[in-house]
Amino acid sequence: MIALVRALRAEALKLKQPWLLRSVLGENANLDLFNSLVANCRMLFLWLAAAWTLAAFVEEMVYRGYILNRVADLFEGTSSGLWVGVLANSVLFGIAHSYQGIVGALRSLIFGLVISGIYATNTRNIWVCMLFHGVFDTIGIISIFLGVNL
Numbered sequence: 001m002i003a004l005v006r007a008l009r010a011e012a013l014k015l016k017q018p019w020l021l022r023s024v025l026g027e028n029a030n031l032d033l034f035n036s037l038v039a040n041c042r043m044l045f046l047w048l049a050a051a052w053t054l055a056a057f058v059e060e061m062v063y064r065g066y067i068l069n070r071v072a073d074l075f076e077g078t079s080s081g082l083w084v085g086v087l088a089n090s091v092l093f094g095i096a097h098s099y100q101g102i103v104g105a106l107r108s109l110i111f112g113l114v115i116s117g118i119y120a121t122n123t124r125n126i127w128v129c130m131l132f133h134g135v136f137d138t139i140g141i142i143s144i145f146l147g148v149n150l
Helices: 002-015 019-025 032-037 041-074 079-096 098-121 126-145
Strands: none
Touching (some): 041 098, 041 126, 079 098, 098 126
């Protein structure tokens, strides 16, 4: 289990580096919503709680657990239907994060593809996705708290 967490953390750190998107689009994700978090311990704990409940748990249940599977069901559970579901829910996940601007939406789309791929190739284990998502967001929240722009 510890090895799995370390591997997920390493992958999350790689994804948190939007250097390619920044170099292509010339801008960072718009994280103004999180400005109150910088050096604020109270907000840190509030955002971590929200990340693990609303993002890691609820978003994974909705996007991977529900949307991906319903789209796959439209294709009668075929493997191609599963991959259409991966793509569809990743696009919707990116759109849902468009409040972060184009870079944030594209980064979320890429994150959605990665985590949906993990879900699709890991016997549809939603708990692995929740753990990955929670670690990913925790790294981002702590980075913002520390004033580091990933």
